Amino acid sequence: MTELLLRLAVPTPLYRSFDYLPPRACNPATLQPGQRVRVPFGRRNVVGILLETTGESGIAREKLKHATAIIDDEPILSAELMAMVQWASAYYHCPIGEAMATALPVLLRRGDSPDAPVITCWRLTAAGRQVDVNTLARARRQAATLNLLAQHPDGLARDAIDAPAAVLQALADKGWIESVAHSRPDVTDTTPADTPHTLNADQQQALTTMLASLDHFHPCLLEGVTGSGKTEVYLQLIEKVLSRGQQVLLLVPEIGLTPQLVTRFRQRFQIPLAILHSGLNDRERLTAWQQARSGAAAIVIGTRSAIFTPLARPGLIVVDEEHDASLKQQDGFRYSARDLAVWRARHLDIPVILGSATPSLESLYNVEQGRYQHCTLPERTGNARMPDFKVLDIRNQPLEDGLSYPLLDAIRAHLDAHGQVLLFLNRRGFAPTLMCYECDWVAECRRCDARMTWHHADNHLHCHHCGSQRPVDTVCPQCNSTELHPVGQGTERVGQALAERFPDIERIRIDRDTTRRKGELQALLAQAESGERQLLLGTQMLAKGHHFPNVTLVAILDADHGLFSTDFRASERMAQLIVQVAGRAGRHERRGEVIIQTAHPDHPLLQQLVTRGYPAFARAALAERQAAGLPPATRIALLRAEAANAQEPIDFLEDARQRVSDSGISGVEAWGPVPATMERRAGRYRAQLLLQSEQTGRLQQLLGLLVRQLEGLKSARRVRWSIDVDPADTY
8 A cells, every 4th residue: 555645834935735655563543634754854853844744745655755754643723724824825825844843932943842831810818808908908909819719719820810920929928828839720700890881772783783692603894983982882892702611712903002902801710711813922922822723711812823823612712903014914924814714714713803993904804894794883971071172383383393383382281281292203223314414414314215313312313114223423534524403303302392391390202212121111101091191102002902091192203204105005094094093082981182283284185084084085985996996896916026236126026027928828917026115124125016916816826936937036036025815004
């Protein structure tokens, strides 16, 4: 009988699978797709994923190597996840080995055990049950933790306790609590810890619509204005799913949105949560993955890569802020977590909810085409009202470090009325440009076609594109003048100006520079939410998804950055960002105000947003896209290439364009090749070829043919190239 061969996905950039002989003394009956297999690959030993067993290979049997070992007794990737990853690999044209590796935590890629973890739970000791918490007035966190554990005599998992590790350790040192180990805590009690809020009519209608479809695939776009209570609808829907003994996967676009959301979920559901994001170490990620896979965690919350998390009892997928570009991976395996969520929900036959105050045009197009149901929350909850908008023309206004005098007066008025003020500027650093006033020389990155940003704190110039740094120039390298001055404003410079103008006011700045260390972002957001700091300044990290009940004024310091761009999605992105940051104002009982500083007050985008709101803008933008034949009415893919000189990417893409012309596949247009908008980045020159079609099938057929041909081109050996299907931008 012919010996079975193993067809494996090996982590390599090659667009193919690899055949191996089974390990010696291997029982063929134990082989199943989804198992990890250790194999020799070149001079290394690597871990691959078994795709299938076969009796035939395109390589002579005597030339095949034996696999070293079958690592798993049973598949580590379920048939459902295997199907999704294989589909995504084919749709996004990513090498199958890289796609499979993305679906596994790092430690599992190295061959670690996937055994279900031991979960630490905490419970009161006999001494702890005798403590009078009223005597702990100066240790409120300890008192709250003791009260919580008193309600759960059998103990609570660590993830269900909203207290720092230091608090738990202090209580343990006193002998009041103890840790116990459970392989799988009881998660059957899904009674809400906090009383659910009473829903208004629109929320109740949305919830009723979603509850009617819990037994089958049902994609629903939940569009609700900022502060309309989308999260409360999620929570009450999730409560129903948990009561059925099922799990929920909730995707968020950025790590910055995770802490507040997790806190809210822990307050509502005192059951284990699995949290997955880039801020975890490898062991923490594996533990969360194991809890989801075993079913120990009934709720899984994570950023985009969490879409590959295995679920023991899947019942619902929710994608919050579904419009956010962060849900699209920008390098390597360029998948869209939002679109994979819809695919996975369809395959599992469960509902999927896409939520946003500013839905993507793609989702609105799917509503228009009848593919998604549309639920709307047009009003804020409670007594909160939408803020008033004011467009502030700064063309003839003197500015003080980017702050106009009318804006400064408004800030003072809101501070005097004991309101919080949030200032939004999507540029970090002190100044985006360092310029010589004698000869107009500008400090530029030596590796990118970009200007260097001056960071005052370390007195260095930083490139925000490639990460290179150098000391600030003291004399102009072109004319030797010492008249070098910062031009423009970043958050660091505006922060200094606020300190000088409002020295008596507590301030906070949230951007990538102030949140580098673990825990800093959560601490700063907690201070902002509590109202402890009256002046809030930050980039888009501060703009989306956060609830700051005391903010009464939002100021957008520069609304012009995204109004003019070569990318057709720029106006949509800018509109979404303006609406999202404006939504931080007036979320409680006090009416909010939004001031938008601009040198283009008559721009139609701004006027439409201010006077008619995002829904009107989105309808108009979608009609324009359809008339112009742009996505979502059509599908596009970008073939990108880069090399050490400018001509080689162009030559490679010209060869690729010729293959497109020779393919015989009609209905696909090729545009380019052209240099990228920023042609040189990190010392390499970039170019791109855009492929566009009204028919997804035609575009996919061409890409599948093209990938096989490009690998064999001589010009491909001199460049790094990639394919980006449904790109988030065309830069």
